[in-house]
Amino acid sequence: MQSLKEERAGSPSRGDPRFMRQAIALAAGNVADGLGGPFGALVVRDGQVIATGVNQVTAALDPTAHAEVTVIRSACRRLGAFRLEGCDLYTSCEPCPMCLAAIYWARCRSVFYGNTAEDAARAGFDDSFLYQEIRRSISERSLPMVQMLAEEAQASFVAWREAPGKVLY
Amino acid sequence: MQSLKEERAGSPSRGDPRFMRQAIALAAGNVADGLGGPFGALVVRDGQVIATGVNQVTAALDPTAHAEVTVIRSACRRLGAFRLEGCDLYTSCEPCPMCLAAIYWARCRSVFYGNTAEDAARAGFDDSFLYQEIRRSISERSLPMVQMLAEEAQASFVAWREAPGKVLY
Numbered sequence: 001m002q003s004l005k006e007e008r009a010g011s012p013s014r015g016d017p018r019f020m021r022q023a024i025a026l027a028a029g030n031v032a033d034g035l036g037g038p039f040g041a042l043v044v045r046d047g048q049v050i051a052t053g054v055n056q057v058t059a060a061l062d063p064t065a066h067a068e069v070t071v072i073r074s075a076c077r078r079l080g081a082f083r084l085e086g087c088d089l090y091t092s093c094e095p096c097p098m099c100l101a102a103i104y105w106a107r108c109r110s111v112f113y114g115n116t117a118e119d120a121a122r123a124g125f126d127d128s129f130l131y132q133e134i135r136r137s138i139s140e141r142s143l144p145m146v147q148m149l150a151e152e153a154q155a156s157f158v159a160w161r162e163a164p165g166k167v168l169y
Numbered sequence: 170m171q172s173l174k175e176e177r178a179g180s181p182s183r184g185d186p187r188f189m190r191q192a193i194a195l196a197a198g199n200v201a202d203g204l205g206g207p208f209g210a211l212v213v214r215d216g217q218v219i220a221t222g223v224n225q226v227t228a229a230l231d232p233t234a235h236a237e238v239t240v241i242r243s244a245c246r247r248l249g250a251f252r253l254e255g256c257d258l259y260t261s262c263e264p265c266p267m268c269l270a271a272i273y274w275a276r277c278r279s280v281f282y283g284n285t286a287e288d289a290a291r292a293g294f295d296d297s298f299l300y301q302e303i304r305r306s307i308s309e310r311s312l313p314m315v316q317m318l319a320e321e322a323q324a325s326f327v328a329w330r331e332a333p334g335k336v337l338y
Contacts, residue, residue, distance in 0.1 A: 015315055015317045017317065017318060020317045020318045020321075020322075021318065021321065024318065024321055024322050024324060024325055027322075027325035027328075028324055028325045028328045031325070031328040031329050031332045031335070032328065032332075034332075034334070034335070034336075036336075036338075037329065037338065038325040038326055038328055038329035039325070040325070057251050057274075057338045058251055058336040058338050061245050061246065061249060061250060061251045062242050062245055062246075062251060063241060063245065063251050063252065063253075063271065063274040063275040063276075063338070064233065064238050064241060064242060064271045064274070064275075069233050072232060072233060073231050073233060076230050076231055076232065077230065077231075080230060081230060082226050082227055082230045082231065082232050083232065084232075092322055092325050093322070093325070094307075094314075094316075096270060096274075097266050097267075097269070097270040097303055098266075098267050098268075098270030098271050098274065099267075100266070100303060100312075101265060101266040101267030101270070101299055101303065102232065102233045102267050103312065104295075104299055104302065104312060105226075105232040105233070105265075105267065105299075106232040106233075107232075108312070109313075110312070110313040110314070110315065111312060111313070111314045111315070112314075112315050112316075112317050113314065113315075113316055113317070113322075114316070114317060114318050114319060114321065114322025114325075115319070115322045115323065115325070115326060116316065116319075119322075119323070119326060120326075122326075123326040123329055123330065124329075124337075126273075130270050130273055130274075131303070133273065134266055134269060134270065134300070134303055134304075135303070135304045138263075143269075143272065143273060143277070143279070143280060144278075144279040144280070145263075145279070145280045145281075145282065146184055146279065146280070146281050146282075147263075147281075147282055147283070147285065148184045148186060148189045148281050148282070148283060149186060149189045149190065149193065149283050150283060150284070150285075152189075152190065152193055152283065153189075153193050153196075153261055153262070153282075153283025153284045153288075154284065154288070155193060155197055156193055156196035156197045156200070156207040156208070156209070156261050156262070156283075156284070157207055157284060157288060157289075157291075157292040159196075159197045159200040159201065159207055160200050160206065160207035160292055160293075161292065163200045163201075163203075165203070166200070166203070167203075167205075167227040168293075169205075169206065169226045169227050169232070
């Protein structure tokens with residue numbers, strides 16, 4: 001299994017302002033179109049745009065449809081892969097924790113962002129709060145989280161360890 | 170805008186072992202079916218299963234298709250809503266940071282989980298590493314993240330603040 005800890009292939013690229021301007025234009029355009037929040041993103045590889053995405057939470061009735069998640073899904077479909085190795089992600093705003101983790105799972109090479117999480121908070125989005133929550137231990141979070149049936153749950157990982165021919169990701 | 174910080178409606182329920190057993194069975198079944206990782210999840214409201222989900226990263230070529238993200242999307246489609254207020258999420262394993270943040274964005278009421286992130290790490294999944302990374306400041310992370318065009322990027326949030334009739338989420 002290729003660990004998230006391993007070195008990424010290639011050296012991080014320098015950001016290209018043309019791609020960031022495109023992400024910002026997507027974000028502003030999404031507001032003008034009334035499709036969702038002010039967020040746009042691109043996946044770029046070797047100087048080519050692989051996919052673009054915008055926030056579609058309210059239009060698609062999908063709380064996970066942030067611009068970065070949307071563009072990762074779209075780029076993976078385009079490339080026929082579940083990893084985006086060698087790809088850079090441009091986003092009009094620093095990713096929220098959901099999107100940041102998605103970027104790691106997708107193995108993107110680098111992230112270029114415009115606004116910060118604090119800028120997002122000032123615009124009414126809870127990204128900063130979410131970073132605080134995720135840094136807390138389970139018992140300190142505002143979301144109640146309770147472990148159950150710990151012994152029985154091990155069965156799923158036993159099945160995984162023993163499964164022949166599984167596709168690692 | 171309903172903030173993530175606000176109190177959740179209703180008091181957290183006690184977990185129902187039947188639903189957790191179903192999540193664990195989904196996880197083990199997903200391995201047996203060869204569809205993806207050993208993870209299963211349910212969204213439950215008022216004692217009724219609204220949706221079920223499994224990890225589909227490799228089958229769907231979607232690195233964001235963890236069981237919890239999959240079940241949140243499915244439950245939102247079923248309910249025709251971009252929030253899952255009053256819903257509990259049962260998952261065979263403690264959510265990774267992507268899924269945990271998705272659960273906050275979806276406004277789930279409570280989370281019940283079987284395995285821990287440390288159990289997942291022992292089974293070969295990088296959830297614990299990802300929690301460490303997200304707790305770090307941007308400059309300390311292994312993923313290169315660079316801010317660009319900060320002033321120009323403000324245009325997207327200005328557009329949002331000034332947009333009439335926007336749908337808050």
